[in-house]
Amino acid sequence: MSDGLVFVRRIRRTPYTDRVEQAGVRGFSVYNHMILPKTFGMTVEEAYRHLREHVQIWDVSVQRQVEISGPDAAKLVQWMTPRDLSRAEVGRCYYVPIVDQSGGMLNDPVLLKLAEDRFWLSIADSDLLLYVKGLIIGRGLDAAAFEPDVSPLAIQGPKAEDLMAELFGEDIRALKFYRFTHVDFMGTRQVVARSGFSTMDGFEIYLDNGALGPALWDTVMEAGQKYQIAPGGPNQIDRIEGGMLGFGNEMTSENNPLEMGFGKLCKLDGTIDCIGLDALRRINHAGLTRMIRGVKFGDAPCPACATPWPVMVGGRQVGQVTSAVWSPGLNANVGLSLIDREHWDQGTEVTVSLPDGAVQGGSVQVLPFS
């Protein structure tokens, strides 16, 4: 597909896209009808090493917010997830699997509790706003839902704290993981969370007002020079080694949160009222038949995983790799795969069938890879 993507308004640019293009973006994705920059001048491996040592700036505007507010907002948010939110606090972030009546996953956003009656769901790649609208209209709830003009910018890497302290003051150092606070930027009040789609330390600035995007990008880049800041994006090596799952890749509506390893987040004892509770209880009672695992395989870099690759044991398929990349540290490919119960133990020997017909030997690994 040599000429590549045809750009149209339907695939939205972000408040940072002008700067991203000036910075020499080379590889990108489309996510929530919007451009997600992934690679710049460095190879994925070079970007991985840089991320572990310095600090990067990522345009993750594609993490759109579904804002829910009103008298029924808290009830609605709890209804949407099997995670118990009865003690949820303002100022905290919560990873919340969203499931339908069958227990199938529809999205896996991060919830920001802004107030007792106001929430953001920072979403993965599906139009969760439409689901929320359907629930509100269908049940006649007293709540409003919309997509605000909020475009997260991620600052990721071990030097992120120093950079953020320089930008927004020393207090930001005390911010704990998955908490958020407010900072001032050019006279506006902005949400900053300690979070991000990497295994490194990092922050996400939920920029509210796209018109400030170029100024925020420039401010971060300028202050970041002494920390060797570089533009980047979610890194495939870091993500897969760390066992971070991607909605649409590792999980779809065919998957339940229990088999994706989120069982501890699911309160199934009947004390909360949520969609899919009965289905999840049935699945849990019957016992899981498969579970997400890592697969370490091969001694030469695999291609990009654009379709699931069969994972085999003795001529029988026992799973499918849905994301994979060469890990320089482990000197093998690392992949993510659901694996059938009989074969999910650490070290089980498997083979992976690549699309070109090659078969690479490997073994099952409990996540994260180590």
Added chain:
Amino acid sequence: MSDGLVFVRRIRRTPYTDRVEQAGVRGFSVYNHMILPKTFGMTVEEAYRHLREHVQIWDVSVQRQVEISGPDAAKLVQWMTPRDLSRAEVGRCYYVPIVDQSGGMLNDPVLLKLAEDRFWLSIADSDLLLYVKGLIIGRGLDAAAFEPDVSPLAIQGPKAEDLMAELFGEDIRALKFYRFTHVDFMGTRQVVARSGFSTMDGFEIYLDNGALGPALWDTVMEAGQKYQIAPGGPNQIDRIEGGMLGFGNEMTSENNPLEMGFGKLCKLDGTIDCIGLDALRRINHAGLTRMIRGVKFGDAPCPACATPWPVMVGGRQVGQVTSAVWSPGLNANVGLSLIDREHWDQGTEVTVSLPDGAVQGGSVQVLPFS
């Protein structure tokens, strides 16, 4: 963005993607989390001329189906659209704007009535299935909704009828526009509609069972040789000249169906029960403040329209072009734009401001262009 799109499982391949790649696809888009091929060896203008003379095969698998069935299916479908479906017949297609409580458009699918209690919504680029699930769960309806393994293949152009008759028998010639019937393919029963996203004659084969994709592509291509068939995709010149609107381009949830020219499809007299009725009645009563129009402008080809371009009259913005392309027949650029009431008459002189700072003069045109 030179290296282009990074392929991952989340951006799904279609049952025809292998064949599309073999046929030399060059430009593509991402639509409903899936690959939409747009251009092959020909320029857009060459493809436009070919489409008007011969026949083309388009992989429009991205037109995913939301299947709704069950005792409450008909009630739900009617509730979702202001179009009166009380006399809808099995075997017919209906263009149905879907709006929320504010009258904002969420999608503009084609409805296929498969049975009194079973429907397909052939969707534009938003996850309408999530909205349907939300409505079903929220209202407690007795209906099921899912995405079947159905991947439409479009056969478009003046020779489409001859080709289809050769493939599926002479009876297909009698199929009227926006009707569907069933044909046999390799022992399977498949839905074929007389429809498609072009201004030419054409058909869409709703292939049910992706495993048959390569065989169907090959069968069509082989029989199509004598009709000079070529692979293609929705053609920007044909689409814009014909005034065909694209969801996400010309319309978003910020737009209502009345200003998009679908007023005649909206039954606002209170005889049907649908979401957004009150909002649409208020909008209609107040009178429209803007309406979709064409703009003919400039004497040199414009770039691709990736962000809205201001349409100006005497220093004041009166609209924004959301799609545009050079029309060889009209010897000018043609664009689609909402235009404020005071300026929406045929022939009103305007200017269009391009992203590079250039300003091109032009005029408002009633759609379709002529």
